[in-house]
Amino acid sequence: MLRALSQLGVQRAALEDPGYGDLAVSDSARAARAVGIDVVPVPVDEFGLNVTALEASGVRAVVVTPAHQSPTGVVLAAKRRHALLEWAARNDGFVIEDDYDSEFRYDREPVGVLQGLAPDRVFTIGTVSKSLAPAVRLGWVLVPPALADAVAAEKRVSDRGSSGLDQLAVAALLESGRYDRHLRRMRAVYARRRGVLIDSLARHAPGVRLTGLAAGFHAVAHLPESADERAVVAAARQRSVGLYGMGPERSTTVAAPPQLVLGFGNVGERAVESGIAAVADLLR
Numbered sequence: 001m002l003r004a005l006s007q008l009g010v011q012r013a014a015l016e017d018p019g020y021g022d023l024a025v026s027d028s029a030r031a032a033r034a035v036g037i038d039v040v041p042v043p044v045d046e047f048g049l050n051v052t053a054l055e056a057s058g059v060r061a062v063v064v065t066p067a068h069q070s071p072t073g074v075v076l077a078a079k080r081r082h083a084l085l086e087w088a089a090r091n092d093g094f095v096i097e098d099d100y101d102s103e104f105r106y107d108r109e110p111v112g113v114l115q116g117l118a119p120d121r122v123f124t125i126g127t128v129s130k131s132l133a134p135a136v137r138l139g140w141v142l143v144p145p146a147l148a149d150a151v152a153a154e155k156r157v158s159d160r161g162s163s164g165l166d167q168l169a170v171a172a173l174l175e176s177g178r179y180d181r182h183l184r185r186m187r188a189v190y191a192r193r194r195g196v197l198i199d200s201l202a203r204h205a206p207g208v209r210l211t212g213l214a215a216g217f218h219a220v221a222h223l224p225e226s227a228d229e230r231a232v233v234a235a236a237r238q239r240s241v242g243l244y245g246m247g248p249e250r251s252t253t254v255a256a257p258p259q260l261v262l263g264f265g266n267v268g269e270r271a272v273e274s275g276i277a278a279v280a281d282l283l284r
């Protein structure tokens, strides 16, 4: 997609900050730079991407996670969704919508994709990395019709095509109804893990606020101002508790509050409970 955009003359793209990794090293940033597109960070707050800052950055493309921002866990507010599409229309801009986990919303239906509102300006990417396994390496992309051939050609040049056998296996899973059944079952499993995370934190560390939609596989814990995020992560590791700080997901770290991105995707309920008890003990 970035290569096709680069051929259209797009020279700079924005990525969310915090986002899916620090721009200095993230895969998305490196993919952009590899095709000659410069990347700039645009801040995210509790309403999602700051579209005013996007406008000011002067880019013509942006990669966003509107349904469930990665990693802050917020949803892009309705006003911002509209502002983002207006930005694209005004600036001959393009939105790459990374719809990476909307199969997993636990309290209601996920918000609809932006692509439906502006199909000629939005690319939407989905994946089975969360629903089946990252190792399957299959996903899909809805491409603005005018760019579909260009994107298909670029994909062919970049990888000579994805495995046909694997695609047929996933198609069979979809057509049989078993994929939907699997999603329903796993939604209940992950929702329970998230519930245990919330309860454990309330019990062991009642002062620590947790934010993020009831969705996906992570939530954000806001540590006391005085806490040293990196020290907490390192000390937890000493106790065999694997934690992620928000720091590595930030491109701008000035005055960043200490936060943890708590993952519950591949951790059982008991491990969530004992892990949170250990973190609470550390914070004390």
Ligand SMILES: Cc1ncc(COP(=O)(O)O)c(C=O)c1O
Pocket: 020, 065, 070, 098, 100, 126, 127, 128, 129, 134, 138, 139
């Ligand atoms: C924000 C975000 N985008 C995309 C992906 C999926 O990437 P892929 O489909 O290449 O495994 C992930 C998976 O970890 C993610 O967290």
